[in-house]
Amino acid sequence: MPQHLARNQTLDPDILECFVEVMDPEIGLSIVDLGLIYRAERGDDGIAVALTLTTKACPLGEMIVEDARERLSRRFQDAPKVIVSLVWSPPWNPDRITDRGLELLGHRPRETA
Numbered sequence: 001m002p003q004h005l006a007r008n009q010t011l012d013p014d015i016l017e018c019f020v021e022v023m024d025p026e027i028g029l030s031i032v033d034l035g036l037i038y039r040a041e042r043g044d045d046g047i048a049v050a051l052t053l054t055t056k057a058c059p060l061g062e063m064i065v066e067d068a069r070e071r072l073s074r075r076f077q078d079a080p081k082v083i084v085s086l087v088w089s090p091p092w093n094p095d096r097i098t099d100r101g102l103e104l105l106g107h108r109p110r111e112t113a
Helices: 013-018 061-075 099-104
Strands: 037-043 046-051 082-086
Touching: 013 037, 013 061, 046 061, 061 082
Parallel strands: 046 082
Antiparallel strands: 037 046
């Protein structure tokens, strides 16, 4: 997982895998590559995901959240509950885009120290 995604976050790779085809239709990248997933956890009581959008004015926000919720429910049918929350803190910024996302947008990946 890219270093900038791992900062103080719990991101279950199996949950992230569910989201690789959940697209932000305006930008044409997945919510994973855009860095919109802030938390993705599995526990005995179910699955909890916190995601954001690139802007509060996104007209397709509910569609994106519902797509994420449906994919989780199909993949983890035995989960007692699936909660997908839309959050606004911290605000999203382009620094959250993964290196793969940058490449898909035609940009060079970040320099690593």
